[in-house]
């Protein structure tokens with residue numbers, strides 16, 4: 001993903017003209033068609049004017065044009081830097097040294113530059129930014145970047161919502177600072193509301209046609225707003241997300257790239273995942289700058305028509321603090337007749353912190369609410385992988401179920417079949433999923449702990465005391481004879497290696513593909529797991545080459561160490 005930083009300055013008329021004619025798409029309708037330079041262009045230049053013009057570019061300034069900041073600190077300054085990271089999980093020491101008005105490198109598809117908009121006919125928007133204990137410079141860089149990239153005639157206001165922060169800089173100093181800024185308003189929650197109710201509180205005082213939500217540590221790329229608003233004008237039931245570029249939490253380098261963006265999915269623990277655009281979606285699109293349909297959204301950055309947001313039932317206000325609302329909203333959009341899209345011409349940077357800066361203990365209850373309301377019988381697939389979720393007190397969801405009724409929303413099966421056909425839906429046959437326990441080595445289970453959450457392949461399967469929490473000890477035996485580790489997406493399949501004798505995980509075959517023979521096991525009546533190509537059986541072994549107990553391929557015998565069974569819970 002990391003692209004070399006380049007500062008490309010191209011004259012407007014230079015690049016892309018010929019290619020534009022070829023790639024120009026149906027998306028480029030009467031309101032953003034390409035025109036010959038002329039009066040209308042000049043007029044547009046005027047209409048495009050942001051709320052504030054940027055300060056003159058100082059290329060020597062730290063972090064300018066999205067460059068990485070690398071300071072060689074020592075002594076006291078180094079300690080200050082480390083403390084700032086501890087406090088915010090973001091290097092705010094560096095952030096504080098970067099201009100609040102810095103420019104970003106051009107990281108969109110060059111075709112995007114050629115899109116023209118009829119500014120007078122685009123809907124207006126209000127930008128809502130909820131924050132909880134955010135650092136000064138990340139918050140204010142977000143605000144300035146909105147004001148300096150959003151056309152004045154399109155931006156009604158920026159509403160900051162303080163979700164009951166307790167840091168001093170967010171009290172009077174913030175009020176004072178923004179009182180000097182046009183179009184910026186601040187509203188404070190009187191108790192910790194969590195991001196869902198904080199955003200709704202902010203939305204309640206807005207006046208724009210479209211609501212645009214941003215996190216409080218973002219930076220907007222030039223031209224980010226128009227594509228979102230244009231798409232919503234064209235299709236009011238579209239909820240449109242910008243491409244989320246990464247701003248490095250440590251160096252503040254802007255890591256956007258102009259290639260095909262990723263879209264959102266989820267795994268069966270209800271964790272949000274990123275994916276490449278699938279082939280069927282590539283085929284449906286007529287141009288690389290057409291919107292991309294996405295099964296889910298990351299959650300923080302999107303635009304939605306105010307009316308449509310209300311029609312859809314805004315948010316589930318029973319959700320606290322953080323988590324789950326993004327999948328809930330994604331399911332609801334699709335199941336209730338809308339569409340969720342990423343616009344490749346809208347880029348916004350987001351600082352992903354080193355780790356969560358505040359407790360997210362409510363995330364589980366939020367996910368359960370989403371599952372209970374939207375997933376029908378598929379909620380069981382989720383519960384199987386998160387047994388403790390069944391015990392979570394998630395409150396009352398009857399109002400949300402009523403909403404689903406009233407809106408006449410479609411089933412989760414419809415959603416999977418039509419919106420997310422790429423996801424593997426586990427079979428979960430009784431007695432064929434859960435912990436894979438050994439009869440000889442008491443209370444030990446198949447266990448797989450990926451070093452990298454995103455690369456679920458390559459490592460060895462081990463044996464570990466059974467914990468009954470699903471997650472790393474969740475396996476499923478499929479009708480095709482695979483032992484699937486399918487809490488995560490894409491799933492990993494157990495592979496037997498005759499030479500090392502140990503089992504590892506490799507990518508499972510995709511639907512319709514042939515299953516590699518070394519991924520095939522026969523789970524026999526007597527509890528043995530027979531590996532077909534090696535003609536050996538899986539045995540629990542204590543003395544492995546690295547000292548960790550692990551399943552290993554051994555000549556078949558009657559030993560209890562070769563007898564296995566699935567158990568759903570302890």
Ligand code: UD2
Nearest residue numbers: 130131132163194195198215216298299300321322323350
């Ligand atoms: C992602 C989303 C985030 C949200 C979350 C799931 C992106 C880039 N970010 O996590 O928007 O959908 O997934 O819930 O898509 N906040 C409050 N009150 C709280 C907690 C958070 O106002 O109690 C604010 C927070 O200051 C920030 C926003 O809500 O502006 C999202 O929180 P985050 O940045 O900690 O979430 P993130 O980016 O890890």
Ligand code: MN
Nearest residue numbers: 215216300351
């Ligand atoms: Mn965030």
